[in-house]
Every structure is written in C-alpha cells, then in structure tokens.
Amino acid sequence: MKSIRTLLFVAFLLVACAPGTASTPIEAATQTSVPASETPSATPVPPTAAFTVTPTPRPLAERVLIISYDGLRPDAIGKAPMTNLTALMQESAYSLNAQTIIPSTTLPSHASMLSGLCPAKHAVFWNEYVPENGYALGVNLFTIAHTAGLRTVMIVGKEKLRQIVRPESTDVFIFKEADQTVANLAVAEIQQGFGLMFLHFPSGDYAGHEWGWMGGVQMYNYREDDKMLGQILASLDESGLRASTLIIITADHGGHEKSHGTELPEDMTIPWIVNGPGVIPGPLTSFVQTTDTAATASYALGLPLPTEWDGVPVYEAFGLPTHPRVPAACPQTR
Template sequence: MRNFHKNYLVISILLLSIISCQQEKHEKADRIILIGIDGVSLSGFEKAKTPNINKLIKNGAVSLKTRAVMPTISGPNWASHLLGAGPEQHGITINGWTKANGTVIPSIQDIDGYFPSVFQLIREQLPKAKIGAFYDWSPLGDMYNKKHLDKDEYIDNYIEVFKKSTTWIIENKADFAFIYAGLPDTKGHSYKWESDEYIKAIEDVDVQIGFLMDELSKANMFDETNFIVVTDHGGVGYGHGGLSMAEIEIPWIISGPGIIKDKTIKQVNNVENTSSTIAYMFGLKQPYEWTGKVVKGAFSSFEDSKNNTMGYINQPFSNAKSGIFQDIQKVDFYNNDSSPIYYTVDGSVPDSSSLKYENTLSFDKSVSINAISIKNGIKSRILNLDIEISYPVKSARLKKQAAKEYSAQGVATLFDLEIGTNYFKDGQWLGFHENDMVLNIDFAESKNINSVKISCLKNEYSYIFAPQSIEIFASENGTDYELVKSMTKAEIDEVTFSGLNLVVLQFQAINSRYLKLVAKNIGKCPAGHRAEGEKAWLFVDEVMVN
C-alpha cells in the first residue's frame, strides 16, 4: 500500500509538471518586428493621436510601468533592448559607444569583441532565419555584431527607414526585423518634451507604422506577425539623462498571436526584458549573461496574464500645469477618445462617483486635482495637478541676509514662483548659516489669509536641517504683530524628510496686510551628528501665502 501511495504521488507530481509546462508553452512566432521610437515619454505617448499603435494595443497589450536603465540616454537603453542586459553587463554606457572607446568591459564577448545580441541569438539557434535592422541613428550599428544580420542599413530619414524595411520584410518573408525612428527625440531636444512639435513627431511616426501594417496586410503577412513597440527614455524640458520618473518610466507594447488582447500589463517591466521576450517567442535559449526576463504577463499561456484584466484608455490631459501662480487658474481637461473624465480636488483618487468634468473649472485657492478617464469600467492613469495660489507681494525684507555662497537672487528668491530641487547648490535656495530666517512681507493691501507654505530643504549629511520652529505673525499696520500660528520641532519633524519639503501652516482665516515669518535655525549640528557642535544650515526657498 505504501508503494502505491508513493507511486501515486510521483505520478501526480509529474502530471502537474506536464500541465504546468503545457500552460506556459508558447507557439513559436512566425515573425517578430521590433519597432523602436526614440524618446517617447508616457505623457507624450498618451497625448499623441496614434490610431495605428492603438490598433496594435487592441490586438495585444501595453505596459505603462516599463523602466529605462541608468543613465536615461539612448545608447545604454537601446543596447539593453537589443542585448538583453543592463550597462553593467553589456558595457555600453554612453551615446556613440564603440569597442574602441568603451570603458566597461562586457561580461562576455564574442571573438569580435561584442556582447551577445538578440540578432546573434536568432542566427545561432535559427540559422536560416532572415534578420534585418533599419535605423536613422548611426550609433545603433556599433552596438552589435553585424555579421549575424542579412541586412543592416543606416538611412538618414525615418520615412525611408520604414519604406525600405517594409519592402525588405515582405520580399524576404523576414523572420525578425528591427526598425528604429529617432524623430520624437530630435523634436524634444529642439522644442521641448511635450511641446506640440514633439507630440506631432510621435504622430508622424505612427503614420509610418500604419504604412508598415497596411503593406503587411496586403501581403497577407499581418495576422501572423508579432509586433513589439518600444522606446528608450522620456524627457524633461529640452533633455533627458536624469532621474525623474518623466525620464525613467516609458511605454512598452506587444501585439499579435499568443498575446492577451486589449489589456494593460500591470507587472513591472524594464528595457532588458525585450530581447528575453523575443527569445521566448522564438523558442530560443537565452545566454546566461543576459539579465532580462520574459514579460509573462503579456502571454495568454502564462498564469501571470490572468491578473491583467484591465483594458487601456488614454489618460486625460489639461491646459493647466502644476505650479505656483498669483492669479485665478482656469482648468480644462481633454482626452483622445472622448471618454468621460472624473476628478477630485482634495488629492483623493477619483472614480465614477467623483465629480464629472463638463465645463471649465476656476480656482483662486491652492488645490490638488486628480483626474481620470473611465469608459466601460476601464480606468486610465491618473492625471495630477498641484496648483498653488499665492498672493503677490509688494515688498519683502530679511532681518539677516542669507550666507553669500547661498544667496541666490536674495529675498526675491522666496517669491519667484519656482521651488528649488533636492540639490542645495542649484541656485534656488537661500542658506542661513546658524542664523534664523526672519522675513517681513507687505501685500500692499489687506488679504484674507488662512495658509502659509514654506519650502525647506533637509540634508543632514550636508549639515542642512529642518527649522527648529516656525512662527507666523500678522499685522494691519506693520508695527503691532500678533502670533497667529506656530509649529514646534516635533511637529516639523513629523512632516519633513530627507530632501525637499513643503511645510504647511493652516489657521483660522485672518485679514492682514503684513506678515512676519520666523523660521528658527537649529543652530549647531546635534549630538551624534558627524559634525557635532559645528554651525548648522537652514535652507529656505519659496514662501506661499493664501
């Protein structure tokens, strides 16, 4: 009887293993086309009208949680897409990388000095495969060993890139092709990320993707083709390469046979996973040195995909922006598919029971707005707008000036409508060395005031501490002041953390023309600090009164 139970247990385990393997088996892809679009931010992707990319999403899935590698520049990220690993493995850390100028030695190299690429993997395990790459940024061609491709061509025009690649794919019944267009990145650097010109660039590339899709359909090759659409980084202002989420978090799209349909991939993803996913789709074994993983949540054959039940609709956008203002702000929302938009004004998460946007909104007080598109139960990403309204100041003076090396634009720095960064040397901060900040403000006329917000920096390693206390005094004549609000060190410590902080003091509304703010310096670095007993710094930037 014991042997029977043992045999039964072994057979059960084997059957479960077989069933599990069958569930995770993906039928080998007939054709995969990897489309790379440089510099597409999440917000740019959702603002742009891209009917062809949207068609691919309807026939597949989209990740809004894909992350770029550091640094957020093109070279390391395109290499990570194509080489299945990060810069610490493949060694490509700069734009314009070559074998001659690289400083990080790849963890493994072929006889020609290249880290293994997805092109090499396909060539070695599918020797008869037709493989091509077409691109309009020449440094891409230095990242991999070209001998593994049947066609590798740099073309200095993104439209020609799509025309030539499409012709080659159809004529050769290609197994794998990489198509790259750099237009959005170029426009972002020239006109700023999120500018009209930048958004149009994404839309222009989408037109060419539509051309590719139409031609494949005419050749009866569309239905059997898997598409992966990727990018390398977002951007802020005129550039990228930093650590903001606008640069790090990017869209990633996969479509075609075997892929879940019209769904959002909620699992975290990164650029290293692109080649690993392609290898899985072709039934290839990836190199040990690759660090990428299969994006299992995209495949109906994996259990992970069962958690991805939410469809995709565009996030709403607004004519307004987060920031500090001195006048009434009018806010409108829009999206690309006319889905209903709901919003909250208290920072809470909106849903279909929240306020529905119908007409222009006006705000004369500070507000934290969250907006969402909802259609057929499908929810978009949330748009957040933090609008700070601050009364204009007639004049202001400091009892003691900031230290010379951290004086920025003097007292005007506190009212320039811009908050400094986490970096205390960015020229936006007033630094007080052991001294308190005592600030007198004249609004020219009496104002109804119930809130004062003070931006301060906390970087204790650099001897910069949060205020010891904050006091606010009010006066109607500029001579006789009355205390209206204060915060103790304990209260300040509860709401401040390492980095940039916005300390909020709210109180019963008063009418006052003059305010006096006293932010006390801790004085000396406290016991246990690495500079115990030395003079401490107090760093203050924006002061907002409403």
C-alpha cells in the first residue's frame, strides 16, 4: 500500500509541474464555488516548484479524522466542561500547550493546520472569504490523500475555509454554519466511509466575539459541541471504524476578551489531542505546533511527507524519539 501511494504521489507531482497541464476537477458536494484565481493578497515566499518527499512507514491507521473547534482554549475544556473530550483524552496523547501561528486568526491558522506550512509559504494572510485570492499555496494534506486514492471530506462552518484546499482535492466539501448540522453531516459521511475527514465547528468563536472568551455563552457552545463529539464517536463505533481511525482534535486559535489574533498566550495556545492506532496515551512533553497536524496525519496514513513542510509528525505520541524542526516555530511574517 505504501509503495502504491508513493508512486501515485510522485506521478501527481510530475503532472502538476508539467507546463500547460491542467488537472480535471472532481465533482464535489459543495455549497460554494470559488474562481480558479491563484493571486494571493500578499507577496508570498513560495515553496519550491517540485516538492520532494521523505519515506514513511506502513500505515498506522486506515483513516484520519481531524476536528477543529474554532477558538477553543485548552482551559475551556475543563471549564465548559467538555466531558466526552476529557474522557477521550484519557486514552490519547495530548498537549494543552500547543501553539498556533501568527497571525492567530481562523483562515491563516487552518491553512497551516492542513498544509503543514507556515504562512510565509502558504501565503494566506487574509481572514475573510475572498474568492479572487484563490487558494493556499503548496501541496497540502488533502492533495496528498486524494492523490493516493483516499476519499476526502471537508465539512466546515465558515465559507472562507474553502480557500485552503482546491475543489479537485475533496470528494465532498460542504459549508454549513450550524454546528449540529456539521455533526449530522459528519455522521452520514462516516457511514459512507472515508480516508481523510476534516470537521470545523464555528460556534465557540462566534460566541467569544459576541459575549467574550471563557464566558458563560461560549462555555455553553462548547458543551453542546462536546455532545456532538459523542455522536461522532458513537457513529465511528457503530460503523466498526473506531479502532482503525486516528482522531486529531485541536483548534485554530484561542482568544481573550472579545478578540484574538495577537501573540498573547491566550490567543496562541491551543489544545492538540491525538487518539487511535499506535498512540501512547499521556501528556506530551515535546513542542507541538498546528503545522504538525498535517504531518502527523500523513505519517499515520503512510503517505509521503513533503520535505518543504514546516510541520513534523508528533512522533512522541507514538512512543518514538522526537525529531528537531527548522525553524523551531513559524516566524512572524506580518
């Protein structure tokens, strides 16, 4: 399986880098469409034209589910409380001191989460839905997974997240603002089977901006999200997929008062929780950055790791020695 996935990925790179060659988009179940413009809003520091890859071991998991709770600070997990998530953490490797990127805002942070790249490389510095800006630069996790033949699903609560991954790299892309709708759609997609799924729950961030971070309304929203997590986990169990699924639960940023986007610890610090095949439960001691999400998912699936990625697999979660990263963290570029 590993060799087939690697050959598919190399073939994809050869086609992608050939002049005048265009890929044929795969029809996606989407609520939105985005023009094919690739003009970023800022001058990027682009990745190299042809990505090189490092080998990975045989897959640890058959599929990966990534869940992002928008605006979730680590201390909100206990305060809300999020009881399903707390119970899952007892069987997981986790960090309550993981770091997002600068700027600590939704779209750039999620772009780093799913691309494995710092903002200087993926060039997403804007934080609104701006179709004319095109898509994040670089080869992202969804491109790699889809090229390897995995069924890829994104269900998001903010339309702007469409600009992270090109439509041809998602078999299913759905934008729905209500958290419960996101959860219901996730359950339906789990029943159909998937290789890589990303879920985004936006309500906690909306509550923080309106009523304040760590306030009662935001805690209520995270409690409701936690009930939906229970539904998603139950669906994995009922479908017989839980034991072979790697689950990563994290956030794009934290927040303070009614805002975020700064270098304050309240804005930068996020939870990072991984559960599933090969994971050694317990708190992580190594530094974890949001870019490591893509790298860890690719590693667990036995997919190639582009050497241009800034993120690295969180090897400690699997009982392996940690690897040094260069740079140690994404530098401030704006």
